[in-house]
Amino acid sequence: MSLTQTTTSWIEPFDTAADDLPGRELPWVVEMRAAARDRFRTLGWPTRRFEEWRYTDVSPIARAAFSPARGGAPARGEVETALARLPGGGKFHRLVFVDGVLVRPLTILHDLPAGVRVLSLVEALTEIPDVVQAHLGQYALYESNAVTALNTAFWRDGVVIHVPRGVALERPIEAIYLATSGAGASAAHVRNLVVCEESARVDLVEVWHAAHAGAYFNNVTTEVVAAPNASVRHVRVQEEGKSAHHIGNTRFHARRDARVSSFVITTGGATSRNDLEFTLAEPGASCELNGLYVLNGRQKADNYTLVDHASPQCKSSEFYKGVLDGVSEGSFTGRVVVRQDAQQTDAEQSNRNLLLSDDARVNTRPQLEIYADDVKCSHGATSGQLDRHALFYLRSRGIDHIRARQILTRAFASEIIASIPIGPVRDHLLPVVEDRLCPGHLLEEGS
Amino acid sequence: MLKITDLHARIDDTEILKGVDLEIGAGQVHAIMGPNGSGKSTLAQVIAGRERFEVTQGTVTYEGGNILELAPEERAIKGIFLGFQYPVEIPGVTNKYFLKSALNAQRTARGETELDAMEFLTLLRARAELMDMDPKFLDRSVNQGFSGGEKKKNEILQMAMLEPKLAILDETDSGLDIDALKVVAGGVNTLRSPDRAILVVTHYQRLLDYIVPDCVHVLCDGQIAKSGDKKLALELEEKGYGWIEKEMTGA
Ligand SMILES: Nc1ncnc2c1ncn2[C@@H]1O[C@H](COP(=O)(O)OP(=O)(O)OP(=O)(O)O)[C@@H](O)[C@H]1O
Ligand SMILES: [Mg+2]
Numbered sequence: 001m002s003l004t005q006t007t008t009s010w011i012e013p014f015d016t017a018a019d020d021l022p023g024r025e026l027p028w029v030v031e032m033r034a035a036a037r038d039r040f041r042t043l044g045w046p047t048r049r050f051e052e053w054r055y056t057d058v059s060p061i062a063r064a065a066f067s068p069a070r071g072g073a074p075a076r077g078e079v080e081t082a083l084a085r086l087p088g089g090g091k092f093h094r095l096v097f098v099d100g101v102l103v104r105p106l107t108i109l110h111d112l113p114a115g116v117r118v119l120s121l122v123e124a125l126t127e128i129p130d131v132v133q134a135h136l137g138q139y140a141l142y143e144s145n146a147v148t149a150l151n152t153a154f155w156r157d158g159v160v161i162h163v164p165r166g167v168a169l170e171r172p173i174e175a176i177y178l179a180t181s182g183a184g185a186s187a188a189h190v191r192n193l194v195v196c197e198e199s200a201r202v203d204l205v206e207v208w209h210a211a212h213a214g215a216y217f218n219n220v221t222t223e224v225v226a227a228p229n230a231s232v233r234h235v236r237v238q239e240e241g242k243s244a245h246h247i248g249n250t251r252f253h254a255r256r257d258a259r260v261s262s263f264v265i266t267t268g269g270a271t272s273r274n275d276l277e278f279t280l281a282e283p284g285a286s287c288e289l290n291g292l293y294v295l296n297g298r299q300k301a302d303n304y305t306l307v308d309h310a311s312p313q314c315k316s317s318e319f320y321k322g323v324l325d326g327v328s329e330g331s332f333t334g335r336v337v338v339r340q341d342a343q344q345t346d347a348e349q350s351n352r353n354l355l356l357s358d359d360a361r362v363n364t365r366p367q368l369e370i371y372a373d374d375v376k377c378s379h380g381a382t383s384g385q386l387d388r389h390a391l392f393y394l395r396s397r398g399i400d401h402i403r404a405r406q407i408l409t410r411a412f413a414s415e416i417i418a419s420i421p422i423g424p425v426r427d428h429l430l431p432v433v434e435d436r437l438c439p440g441h442l443l444e445e446g447s
Numbered sequence: 448m449l450k451i452t453d454l455h456a457r458i459d460d461t462e463i464l465k466g467v468d469l470e471i472g473a474g475q476v477h478a479i480m481g482p483n484g485s486g487k488s489t490l491a492q493v494i495a496g497r498e499r500f501e502v503t504q505g506t507v508t509y510e511g512g513n514i515l516e517l518a519p520e521e522r523a524i525k526g527i528f529l530g531f532q533y534p535v536e537i538p539g540v541t542n543k544y545f546l547k548s549a550l551n552a553q554r555t556a557r558g559e560t561e562l563d564a565m566e567f568l569t570l571l572r573a574r575a576e577l578m579d580m581d582p583k584f585l586d587r588s589v590n591q592g593f594s595g596g597e598k599k600k601n602e603i604l605q606m607a608m609l610e611p612k613l614a615i616l617d618e619t620d621s622g623l624d625i626d627a628l629k630v631v632a633g634g635v636n637t638l639r640s641p642d643r644a645i646l647v648v649t650h651y652q653r654l655l656d657y658i659v660p661d662c663v664h665v666l667c668d669g670q671i672a673k674s675g676d677k678k679l680a681l682e683l684e685e686k687g688y689g690w691i692e693k694e695m696t697g698a
Binding site: 387388389390392393394395396397398399400401403404407408410411412414415 | 496497499518519522523524528529534535536537538539540544545548550553556605609
């Protein structure tokens, strides 16, 4: 399939399905969609020749023929079964999107403080159009990113959160995205927006989960704005199906003294890309980026992160870990740009990888671009195997080989999981991570 | 209980054990002494099943069966315990979790029921107290940041929890202060019984004042060069190993 074909096949079916896209009556939405659509046509799918895309091969997505996901009627029980496995357990505020579209009856909103809005993007367009218009598309720019362009042209739904000045939301908000067998081989362009006003506080947990094992594609763009002195914690739990593809573009914009934290846990998907950008736009802003990818089989996951220290006295700390089994491939790029006037920047970064098989691969690259002179920057990257001494130590106490490997791997991964400030999410993740270890592979090696 | 015959083991191309013969009966305590690098830890680890040492010749039978083909965990389940000369630090795994996994793995493999959380904690607290160990060590990562002596005590705590039939203690006394030495010796002596055996590797006759051995062996250059009763340890303390090495090369 030629490049032009891969581009058209991602425009035409979506054009055909565009008659019920939200925002058709809002000129700014229509214009933005049209411009982004043209931009995607011009850019086409990125190739690995681009520096940023060196470790993400999008060709399995580009060449696939996915129909537009439009929500719909999932098979009986599929949603319930999936929900029962997820972390919130009724304690969080919850929005559930099935095959890209909100399912209203599944929404749980406990007593929300006055002025707080938690709703779908479709609802937000009519209920808080000004907030949406002021922010949507302001941080996730589509001019230079074809995947964002595609998302901007064809988004159908997503979550919008608006927390007014001074309000602290105690319960986390959980946005669950389920892919069900009813939608089959489909592509969803999901668009989220979090606007946290001055001195406000909010936690958002995105959970990506599959109720079937077939191929599909989720293309997500999430924009997060933290106004002065606001605090936003954003967790992404990505446990898509084995044959699924997932590209998540998350853009954080932090203003004076704002604090943003991001936790990205990837266990699912055949092809995954977590593309995160943090703009520390005003003095005193800080960000924390933690990530964990646990891969096996033929999975590929690329974590591409950029922290833009655009202002003085900002702080960033980044800690990503990978556990790679089978013939999987995990990648990490930690780009940090310290602009010329961003004096007294404090930036630290670390990436550590555990290779559980000889055939697993890891690519890790720190990219520091420092144009200021008064900065404190550190970075480090390692990759290695399980500690043989530790393995023998555990086995000498009667713990079998497989279990010993699980315990050590879990210990390695748990450092990132432990950093997630939301208990039920931690409790959910530990067993998920353990399950990802290939028992078959271990048996072969153990014998 | 344990019978080692003409045991040869090597690592890569270096032969370290060059024909070890040793027999320990149930109820006995044996001590192995010997110069640095003579192969004491290698012997201990080969008995416990460390795979990086390749056994090229000889047999190790335990309770009448050959154990050389068994995985380390299978040996542990049969009741063999190794107290490490250099206990390993395991960040991210608490002592409690580690011990519970080990104990329940052994119980399950033997067809016994697992201990539930309460039963386990009660037992663990009692044993830790016996070891004069602050309970806060139980919630810390295994050996991580423990002092040398604390690590050794932690080995004995594990032994006390697992109640092995054959305990091999590799320099468990090194790095212990006098009080800790007494506690550790007490722990070992508690384990002594007619159906158990203990093999201690040590450089110091001092330990043997507390754990009185039935037999003392001297390992030199991968072979048992001399065996005797507890008086041999005193003699070594006084004269060093030179005379034994001479006897060996002379013979
Ligand atoms: N991994 C290894 N590679 C090469 N040589 C090794 C290895 N492990 C042990 N050796 C060698 O084997 C010999 C015996 O070592 P071992 O640890 O068994 O001695 P030891 O009697 O316990 O000494 P110590 O009293 O110092 O503890 C030493 O010469 C040591 O250097
Ligand atoms: Mg030694």
